[in-house]
Amino acid sequence: MVEGETGARWYAAATQPNKELTAVEHLERQAFRTFCPLEQVVRRHARKVIRTTAPVFRGYVFIAMDPELARWRSINGTWGVRALITNGDRPLAVRRGVVETLLASVDGDGVLRYVDPLQPGMTVRLRSGPLADELGVIERLDGKRRVQLLLGFLGGSIRAVVDRADILKVA
Numbered sequence: 386m387v388e389g390e391t392g393a394r395w396y397a398a399a400t401q402p403n404k405e406l407t408a409v410e411h412l413e414r415q416a417f418r419t420f421c422p423l424e425q426v427v428r429r430h431a432r433k434v435i436r437t438t439a440p441v442f443r444g445y446v447f448i449a450m451d452p453e454l455a456r457w458r459s460i461n462g463t464w465g466v467r468a469l470i471t472n473g474d475r476p477l478a479v480r481r482g483v484v485e486t487l488l489a490s491v492d493g494d495g496v497l498r499y500v501d502p503l504q505p506g507m508t509v510r511l512r513s514g515p516l517a518d519e520l521g522v523i524e525r526l527d528g529k530r531r532v533q534l535l536l537g538f539l540g541g542s543i544r545a546v547v548d549r550a551d552i553l554k555v556a
Contacts, residue, residue: 392451395420395484396476398460399467405440408465415459418449422487422497441497447484452476502554503532509552511536520555521545 400408409419423438440446448469450457457476460469470477491497503509507523509532521534530549535542 392453393418393449394451394478394481396448396450396452396457397445397470397479398448399470400444400446400465401467402444404465405443405446406465408446408463411464412446412448412460412466415456415463417455417460420447420449420484420488421495422491423495424497438494438496441487447479450476503549503552508555509534510555511547512551512553514547514551516545521552 398408398412405421409421412419422441424441426437426439428435428437446466448460452475457469460466487497490500503523503526505523505525509521509523511517511519511521511534516536516538519536519538521536523532524535524544525533527533531546532549532552534545534547534552536545
C-alpha cells in the first residue's frame with residue numbers, strides 16, 4: 386500500500402513519446418502522486434559526450450491513487466499521457482512491492498541506484514567446472530559478466546576468472 390494513503394495503490398500510465406516528465410508535471414498539478422524513476426545515461430553527439438538522466442521505463446509513469454476516491458478518468462486527458470493501463474474499464478494496479486522497491490532504490494534526485502549483489506571481498510561458491518563446490522573470494526568484477534576469484538587450492542591460492550552465472554553467493 387502507498388504510505389499515508391488508505392486504499393491507495395500504484396498504477397501505470399502510458400505516456401506519449403518522450404513526454405514522461407510532462408505527464409508527471411501535469412498529473413501533479415491535478416494533485417496525483419507520481420513516480421518516474423530516472424537513470425544516468427551517456428549520449429554521444431557531434432563528438433561530445435553528454436551525461437544526463439532519462440526515465441528508466443520509457444513511455445510509462447506510475448501514479449498513486451485510490452480509484453474509489455480519485456477522479457482517475459481525468460488521467461487519460463492529461464498532457465503527456467496516452468492512457469491509464471486498465472483491465473477492462475477499471476485501472477490495473479501494479480503488483481505490490483514493485484514500485485515500493487523502486488522508490489527505496491532512488492536517490493534524492495529520483496535517480497535509480499543499481500546495487501550489484503556481488504561485491505569484492507564476498508565469499509562465493511563455484512557452481513560448475515572442475516572446481517565445482519569450491520569456495521572463493523571475489524577480487525574484482527569486470528562489468529562484462531566476468532568475476533576474478535581467489536581460490537584456496539592444494540594449500541595455496543590461485544586466481545580464476547569465471548562467468549557470473551558460474552558462482553553462488555554464500556550467506
